[in-house]
Amino acid sequence: MEYTHLSEFEIRSGTLSMWTPELAAAAWRPDDRPLTSVHAGYCASVDPADPLPGRGRWIGTVFEMDAPLDRSAWRETLRRWHTRHEGxxxxxxxxxxxxxxxxxxAPAAVDIAERPVAGLTDGARINEFLRDTFEQxxxxxxxxxxxxxxVEHADTSDFTVLVAADHSVMDAYSQAILxxxxxxxxREVIAGAQARESVTFGSAADFAVLERARAAELDxxxxxxxxxxxxxxxxxxxRFAPHAQRPAPADLPQPSVSRRLLDLAELEHVEAVLDQVRHRTSVAVFAALAVANQQRFGTDRMRTVMPIATRPDLRWMESMGWFVNVVPVDIALQPGVGITEAMDLARTALRRSRSANDASWSRVLDLLEVAETPRFGISFLDIRVLPGYELVADLRGRTxxxxxxxxxxVFLWVVRAADGLYVSTRYPAGFPAEVMDEFLTAFGQALISITATAHADTSVGGHPSMSAIAPAGPGEVPTPTEPRDVGADALRLAVQAG
Known part of the structure; x- marks a missing residue:
């Protein structure tokens, strides 16, 4: 699954409708549960008079529903969805x-209004209209x-679905599972069935109570x-390669790159070697990025932040909300280090970052009197933690x-998808595209080099080095050869979300 801009997704032409939830003023009730630390700070940072509040902020999901559009059933689907998720x-x-x-x-008061958009059927124009609408x-x-x-496609008897949200009510995991x-x-509505009940649709507001209590304990x-x-x-x-930055007008949108680094055969070859040396895919990714950073920019230390999932219990496993924290990752390499040693160092750095997993990063920065927010981040997601992940590609699903x-x-998102390893990035308009291309190429080459290097390291006596067989720990994504636990702990460790 790629993480990309809507402008990079080709919407097929068809009949467009907007679907908007509605609640009467009397249906709203004050709630004493707090906002999470990051949610409160986020709201405080937004100018209420901004005519484009969604500009640079909204996130979403697009996919193609493999069924004809029944408007009444789709309206009921969205109503049930809003009823289910308090967030x-x-x-x-x-x-x-x-x-x-x-x-x-109040859940019973939710209604969904359809607004057909007449005279707009061309896919490219629909794409532009939706981007403008979400910004506004x-x-x-x-x-x-x-x-x-x-977007209903009468000729193929299916329809495209696009869901967009402000980040305060949705995170990257929410984007994927929706x-x-x-x-x-x-399908339940079409079949006349009742919606599935589950304890895993917990309220994001209940999580906020837990998060704020933990934040208050920090000193x-x-x-x-x-x-x-x-x-x-x-x-x-x-910062990411600040010396490569060139001046550019402030109002230019950031360029975006999305590519498949490794196809499935290449990735499975790498993962087989990682299994031999007891490293996880996430460790390999961060090690390869550190090596590429050293090779391309001559920097022996890669400092970045890493978004992580903070759904600490099964009750929030399927919730819609913003369950994300940010932790620091600091990987220092010796000059000319090989990928095997780089993976050992990356694993140590990822384990070190775990001390900050449960500590609200915004509260920590307040305590340190740091007003600056992160400028360089790396996120990793193994899509195989998602139930039914194989179907997402068939539905043309994109976050x-x-x-x-x-x-x-500069932010990078690396996704272990069903058909390979993908990387997406956004970076300043003043950053040369060819420099980013060279960096991503070096990243892919460092990953590929794991196969040759690891085989060389294990060739004598058929046993890996002692450092390589250290038990893999939390913070690292399970490889395909391991049992796949999709409980709360697995989600917390396998999803490092934006």
């Missing part, structure tokens, strides 16, 4: 001074925070704060991000 019926009020407060809408209408301060669109959830709900002597303090010892968030206009942020 989709949650908003904030800024009527009082200080932090935004939570409002929750999606905000953390104004409900609804989630919108849906359908494809099969909406498909299942739609200057907490291990997580010490980890971040060391990471920020030079007083600044790390989406809005175009960014940052002049200094």
């Amino acid at each position: 989709l019926r949650t908003t904030v009020t800024t009527a009082t001074a200080g932090e935004s407060r939570r409002l929750v809408g 209408r999606l905000s953390p301060l104004v409900w609804p925070h989630c919108l849906a669109a359908t 494809i099969l959830e909406l498909r299942t709900l739609y 200057a002597d907490s291990p997580a704060v010490a980890t971040w303090r060391e990471f920020l010892a030079d007083g600044a968030m790390p 989406l991000r809005a175009e960014s206009y940052s002049s200094d942020e």
